[in-house]
Amino acid sequence: MNFINLIDEYREEIVKSTQEIIKIKSVEEEPKENMPFGEGPYKALQYALELSKKLGFDAKNLEGYAGYAEFGQGEETIGVLAHLDVVPEGTGWTYPPYGGEIHDGKIYGRGTADDKGPTIATLYAMKALKESGVNLNRKIRLIFGTNEETGWGCMHYYFKHEKAPTMGFTPDADFPVIYGEKGIIVFNLEQKINSNDCDSIKIVDLKGGNAPNMVPDYAEAILEVENIDSFDEKYKEYIKEKKYPITINIENNQVKVMAEGISAHGSTPEKGENAISYLMDFLGYIFEGKCDICDFINIYNERIGFKHNGEGIGCGLEDDISGKLNFNPGLIKLEDGKIILTINVRYPIKTTSKEVYDGIRANIDGTKLELVEGTSDSKPLYVPKNSFLVETLMKVYKEQTGDISSEPVTIGGGTYARAMENAVAFGPMFPGQPDVVHQKDEYISIEHLMKITKIYAHALYELAK
Structure with a gap:
């Protein structure tokens, strides 16, 4: 799997791209023309689509509601559902919430963990697969949502106008794999x-x-x-x-x-x-x-x-x-x-x-x-633990982390996974990590960012090969 080694070469790009998208304050605002959730989420979507094109992917803007980047061939599609909007920053930050500053090996800012950092990680995971030339039988599509935090209008629009992926995951919760979510x-x-x-x-x-x-x-x-x-x-x-x-x-x-x-x-x-x-x-x-x-x-x-x-x-x-x-x-x-x-x-x-x-x-x-x-x-989400999707993601997680004792879990929270059939939540937070989501001084360490990029590359390969 030489695509894993390629990711280390992207380190500087991954960090820079994460910093740049963090600097965009993508909190939902009053709608404007072609900006259904306001200027901030639209700018974040524009950034993600332009970066996708720069990395060599086909990219599409769905009227400002959502967008996607994809590559590959085949009748079936592996979908990754991520979001670019963030909750308001709140008060009490040590570092600027939209600065993307690096301190002690951590990138600070609203959205670093939820969900911009994991979105960038997925993009570069796709780049590694594309540049390595591996043979894939399914397309890979990264879907960018822009109002996950405030209503899911982005996903409603997307699935009204686009065909749903065959299977997929959202990098917006916890590892190892979340196979069930309560109603x-x-x-x-x-x-x-x-x-x-x-x-x-x-x-x-x-x-x-x-x-x-x-x-x-x-x-x-x-x-x-x-x-x-x-x-x-x-x-x-x-x-x-x-x-x-x-x-x-x-x-x-x-x-x-x-x-x-x-x-x-x-x-x-x-x-x-x-x-x-x-x-x-x-x-x-x-x-x-x-x-x-x-x-x-x-x-x-x-x-x-x-x-x-x-x-x-x-x-x-x-x-x-x-x-x-x-x-x-x-x-x-x-x-x-x-x-x-x-x-x-x-x-x-x-x-x-x-x-x-x-x-x-x-x-x-x-x-x-x-x-x-x-x-x-x-409604609740449930994908059986013995399904191809869950078993494949668990296999990848264990191989990449060495954590062989963890088992798939269910949660009370709700993620994009429930927006479609045959999808689960997969990362980005590891068991035992501090919960920084929606809190002041939200951050993602650079090592964490690099690790999840490798996990997502491996996962996409196994699902799409």
């Missing part, structure tokens, strides 16, 4: 609040969370309290008993209650600390009467709070492939006379969203809660 739904639990006061305490506002698929790291409630001294005493008793991260700020007869949590991905709620659950626990200590607010708080604390698998609210589903359902209360707000709690659920591969909804409705029957279904249902 994903987002929905609301809502309750009308006819009266927002109880026992001389009135709730003025309630809010928390940043997105349904994130464990909320902050939540707050604004209360009007008649007896501040009594409230303050009760607060001190609670903190002494529970030691939860709750603080209060008192101004006249208004109290701001603040709960701090620890964020995590909505697919792994157990890895975070839910600020909404902390807040509801405290409010349950304060509101002890019979009122609409009390009803909601009690139901939350009894059936949702600090439970991560839906077991308290009728959807504690589980299967032997993907394990337990993941249940994340991601957002809460008091709006137009009702409390709206937004839930992100990752349901097991062998179950359905209908089972989730039916279970919850049965559980809350007789309460004032109403379940409002979401508009989308991202």
Whole structure:
């Protein structure tokens, strides 16, 4: 496999190309003509297509929604689905988020790991195969998406206008191979609040969370309290008993209650600390009467709070492939006379969203809660472990890394793999590596970048030969 050795010769090019594409701020913006997701994602797509042509591939721009680079012959196609858009940079970076700077052998910047670095790695893996002159019986096509982080409009457009690859992978998750992904739904639990006061305490506002698929790291409630001294005493008793991260700020007869949590991905709620659950626990200590607010708080604390698998609210589903359902209360707000709690659920591969909804409705029957279904249902992905695709990728991974003990895995997250039949997620993160995706100081080490380029070259060869 002399194409593996060729990759070492591309080291400088691979690093430079990664740096250059990182410098493009490809966060979704307002659409412009021929730029459906804004100027940033379009510029990243342009860069990728121009680089593809420079490397000798056929390249096509699909009206600014997506694009692809390909080479080879044959009726069948191996597809690699990657994305060029990124989430916003956030704050607190040590190095410029769009600088592509190298420090201690690492390239820093938003998108280095997710998913621009792996995209560049795949391009140069294809170059190695092309220049080595190996005989392939299938075409190889690298598909560039431009709005993976915010809606998948790019993939919807692509598959509406282009034939789906025969099989493929996305370099946008973890090694060794992810052969299954749970189904994903987002929905609301809502309750009308006819009266927002109880026992001389009135709730003025309630809010928390940043997105349904994130464990909320902050939540707050604004209360009007008649007896501040009594409230303050009760607060001190609670903190002494529970030691939860709750603080209060008192101004006249208004109290701001603040709960701090620890964020995590909505697919792994157990890895975070839910600020909404902390807040509801405290409010349950304060509101002890019979009122609409009390009803909601009690139901939350009894059936949702600090439970991560839906077991308290009728959807504690589980299967032997993907394990337990993941249940994340991601957002809460008091709006137009009702409390709206937004839930992100990752349901097991062998179950359905209908089972989730039916279970919850049965559980809350007789309460004032109403379940409002979401508009989308991202169905589970499953490719058998003994399939040609999974077995081939596992073989390549073990040969390239020497890790012979790892087995294919399932996840609660969702990748481009579920956009087509017979696709899985394959890298780029190795087991045990720090998770830098969507975080400040996102980076990819140059050695990591070179290693995945070799893995992807080998994988594409085995799939296409």
